[in-house]
Amino acid sequence: MDPKNVIICRCSDVTLQDLYELFDQGYETFEELKRIKRVGMGPCQANTCGKMVQWEIAKYFNKPLEEVKFQNMRPFTLGVKLKSIKEAADDDEE
Amino acid sequence: MTMRNKANVVIIGGGISGMAIAYNLAKKGMKDIVVVEKEYYTAGATGRCGAGIRQQWATKMNCLLAKKSVAFFEKAQEELAYDGDIEFKQEGYLIVATTKEEDEQFDKNVKLQNELGIPTQKLDKEAARKIVPYLNMDIVTSATFCPTDGHLNPFTTTDAFYKAAEKLGVTFYKFTTVTDIVVEHDEVKAVVTDKGTIETPVVVNAAGGYAKDIGKMAGVDIPVYSQNREILVTEPIERMQGPMVISFSKNIYCQQTPHGAFIMGRGDNRPPGYAMDSTWEFLDEMAKTVTELLPPIGELRVIRQWGGLYNMSPDHQPIISDAKETKGFYMACGFSGHGFMLAPMTGLLLSEMILGEEPSMPLEDLKLDRFEGKDITNMEKSVV
Numbered sequence: 001m002d003p004k005n006v007i008i009c010r011c012s013d014v015t016l017q018d019l020y021e022l023f024d025q026g027y028e029t030f031e032e033l034k035r036i037k038r039v040g041m042g043p044c045q046a047n048t049c050g051k052m053v054q055w056e057i058a059k060y061f062n063k064p065l066e067e068v069k070f071q072n073m074r075p076f077t078l079g080v081k082l083k084s085i086k087e088a089a090d091d092d093e094e
Numbered sequence: 095m096t097m098r099n100k101a102n103v104v105i106i107g108g109g110i111s112g113m114a115i116a117y118n119l120a121k122k123g124m125k126d127i128v129v130v131e132k133e134y135y136t137a138g139a140t141g142r143c144g145a146g147i148r149q150q151w152a153t154k155m156n157c158l159l160a161k162k163s164v165a166f167f168e169k170a171q172e173e174l175a176y177d178g179d180i181e182f183k184q185e186g187y188l189i190v191a192t193t194k195e196e197d198e199q200f201d202k203n204v205k206l207q208n209e210l211g212i213p214t215q216k217l218d219k220e221a222a223r224k225i226v227p228y229l230n231m232d233i234v235t236s237a238t239f240c241p242t243d244g245h246l247n248p249f250t251t252t253d254a255f256y257k258a259a260e261k262l263g264v265t266f267y268k269f270t271t272v273t274d275i276v277v278e279h280d281e282v283k284a285v286v287t288d289k290g291t292i293e294t295p296v297v298v299n300a301a302g303g304y305a306k307d308i309g310k311m312a313g314v315d316i317p318v319y320s321q322n323r324e325i326l327v328t329e330p331i332e333r334m335q336g337p338m339v340i341s342f343s344k345n346i347y348c349q350q351t352p353h354g355a356f357i358m359g360r361g362d363n364r365p366p367g368y369a370m371d372s373t374w375e376f377l378d379e380m381a382k383t384v385t386e387l388l389p390p391i392g393e394l395r396v397i398r399q400w401g402g403l404y405n406m407s408p409d410h411q412p413i414i415s416d417a418k419e420t421k422g423f424y425m426a427c428g429f430s431g432h433g434f435m436l437a438p439m440t441g442l443l444l445s446e447m448i449l450g451e452e453p454s455m456p457l458e459d460l461k462l463d464r465f466e467g468k469d470i471t472n473m474e475k476s477v478v
Contacts, residue, residue: 036253085396089382
């Protein structure tokens with residue numbers, strides 16, 4: 001399959017071809033790919049693409065998968081409305 | 095990869111400042127320039143910042159640095175010949191006043207900015223509402239607006255400087271940690287890293303949050319400290335807000351990036367240190383403030399939060415300087431939260447200083463020795 005037609009990160013529209021181009025530019029870690037192309041930065045926070053990105057790094061650079069670092073995990077796991085956070089904070093104060 | 099063992103200059107820090115300094119030196123023809131970064135590029139404050147570009151300051155020095163930096167950013171995509179997109183958007187900063195004191199201070203700020211050629215306007219409530227219709231008019235009393243302020247993507251802008259510098263022959267070592275600086279007879283001799291030692295007569299400290307520690311390695315005491323500031327981002331949505339909205343009294347900045355996500359942050363007074371944690375306290379306060387000032391934003395979902403280090407100087411203005419005690423040691427630090435947007439001038443001024451050229455602007459208010467035995471009278475107040 002043409003890597004141009006393989007979507008890796010569907011939140012940020014990043015294809016396998018995009019990853020290959022970044023690899024060739026010397027960007028070899030999840031954190032770097034994320035910053036240049038927004039892989040894993042969308043609403044799913046890499047819950048969908050994370051493993052695939054790790055696999056592709058491992059394959060391309062011929063590394064064992066367990067040596068490929070995942071991105072730094074940050075809150076949130078799931079999107080939450082600012083209004084809901086505010087309401088919960090107000091409830092706590094009552 | 096073997097590390098080179100000699101250089102004309104070693105720049106410590108692969109954020110926007112380090113990249114801009116490397117680019118300017120290389121453009122002026124300097125050879126054998128090395129940049130050392132302990133993680134990946136933009137891993138520190140650059141990649142954690144609010145991505146805003148502002149010229150509305152309360153001190154002359156910050157106004158001038160910002161104005162000249164914006165002039166560079168306006169042509170950066172072409173000058174740096176970047177194949178990506180630096181996502182420059184000039185739709186202004188709307189700074190709102192919510193108190194009488196603020197309103198009076200803003201009159202002074204606008205006067206200063208206009209005298210320096212920055213096109214800021216003072217707006218009444220109605221004019222402010224025309225720019226951001228959903229502003230809470232019960233708390234806003236007036237505002238200032240500069241249409242040429244705006245947004246830039248910190249990652250791709252840094253990448254643009256990096257690639258332009260690399261084309262000019264600069265050598266980069268990422269994932270490489272500086273462990274010591276060798277100084278003999280008060281002169282810089284070498285930089286020691288975990289991958290090898292590089293002999294050099296010039297070292298530039300562009301280490302952001304870690305600038306004080308790098309200073310210590312060279313025997314230079316820099317009066318800065320680092321402090322965690324938190325920030326969050328929402329899901330991307332259709333375009334609804336042109337300018338960055340700021341309130342100093344409400345402690346908030348909030349903008350929509352060209353990509354569609356809203357970025358917002360505030361500056362809670364944390365103890366000095368290197369923690370960059372994400373707290374629920376920040377989240378609660380941020381949610382309360384943004385839903386009060388910009389009510390419809392409350393409908394957006396937060397997808398990520400993070401922290402980053404402000405490197406605070408005594409007058410909240412940058413230190414772009416050489417060091418009296420150690421020959422060959424230079425620094426760009428203490429930006430107090432604004433290093434990203436001032437980087438074009440940081441790069442230009444430091445390259446001129448290192449090469450002994452005539453400076454593009456007066457340097458006395460940027461030098462390290464401005465703090466010696468003096469009370470601070472020229473404090474920048476316009477900081478979130």
